[in-house]
Amino acid sequence: MVKRISMSLPRKLLHDFDEALQDRGYNSRSKGIRDAIKDYMLRYKWMHEIEGKHIGILTILYDPSSTGVLERLTDIEHEHRENVYAVIKVPADNKNQIRVIAMNGEAKQIRNLTENLMQLPGVEHVKLTSTSAGGE
Numbered sequence: 001m002v003k004r005i006s007m008s009l010p011r012k013l014l015h016d017f018d019e020a021l022q023d024r025g026y027n028s029r030s031k032g033i034r035d036a037i038k039d040y041m042l043r044y045k046w047m048h049e050i051e052g053k054h055i056g057i058l059t060i061l062y063d064p065s066s067t068g069v070l071e072r073l074t075d076i077e078h079e080h081r082e083n084v085y086a087v088i089k090v091p092a093d094n095k096n097q098i099r100v101i102a103m104n105g106e107a108k109q110i111r112n113l114t115e116n117l118m119q120l121p122g123v124e125h126v127k128l129t130s131t132s133a134g135g136e
Contacts, residue, residue, distance in 0.1 A: 047114070047128065050107040056130030058101040058114060061092060066122025073099065073120065080105075080113045096124060104133060 009017075021032040062069055077084050083105035092098045103110060110130060118126045 047111055050111070050130065052107060053105070053133035054107050054110055054130045055104045055133050056102075056110050056128055058099075058103065058117065059125075059127045059129075060099040060101070060117055060123060061096055061125040062099065062120070062123045063095055064097050064122075065095075069120055069122030073117070073123075076113065076116050076120075077101065079116075080109065083109050083113060 017032065018029065021029060024032075026032045060073070062073070064070055077087060080103070083103045084101055085104060086102040088100040090098050090100075101113075103113065107130075110128070114126060114128045117123060
């Protein structure tokens, strides 16, 4: 069964998405959205199934002028200081900055840190790359 939905998107995001769909040969925006949601769900499930010790890199794209975002980023990093080993901040463009966090710890801790950052207003994108830290 197919369910019809309605959604609102910023004009530029929709334009960029349509261009990507055309470039990849999609005949329908709906098919592209379905595939994007499937990809999101695969990454979500992967993130919730990992266990054990992991090392990871979090890449965060954010708008530093957004009210409180810098303070909240710093607070969350301090709350997870046992997992955070290094933080690098670099300008991305005229509006945004990139923050890269190197971390190590139990998968659940890394997942919590990642999800806390994803929810912050002013954070545009968060990408987690991790791998098992190996056995003992």
